[in-house]
């Protein structure tokens with residue numbers, strides 16, 4: 001598996017470029033910004049982007065999606081429960097002092113249990129509401145890897161004080177869905193360093209609550 005992680009934009013969202021080494025088909029997860037750099041990685045590995053997956057509709061994760069769709073022709077996927085939040089990108093831009101990327105169009109929903117594919121790579125969609133109503137994690141069972149969006153961080157969890165956030169829901173998502181994964185699972189959070197499920201299970205203070 002080709003997997004490059006590029007922190008993008010002023011909030012340094014971890015954008016993942018994930019590709020099949022044989023077919024060179026790829027998916028890009030959370031193209032928040034810096035699409036030129038994302039495309040440079042795509043070209044360096046001679047990848048064909050088949051899917052643009054957005055873990056949730058916050059501007060730092062979705063801001064560059066249209067530009068990437070324009071460059072690659074790949075569809076944009078987002079969970080239906082975040083469509084309302086996606087309509088608020090102008091307001092979101094004002095909160096964080098970014099320029100609004102304009103309207104983002106979604107080509108396909110992303111529901112619990114869906115499989116997202118690129119070549120031989122396969123990820124399952126885990127719906128993990130709490131940071132936002134439509135937050136999802138992408139789980140690659142063969143690679144034991146979880147792209148966690150802003151649900152779980154190394155030593156922390158996603159904030160729940162923004163519109164659509166719920167402390168009760170994120171705790172339930174974490175305990176019933178995320179911590180159900182094997183300890184060896186490598187976690188790529190939406191921001192900051194990588195971790196593992198085992199490490200977070202043992203040391204994350206928010207998971208002791």
Ligand SMILES: [Zn+2]
Nearest residue numbers: 056058131150
């Ligand atoms: Zn977020």
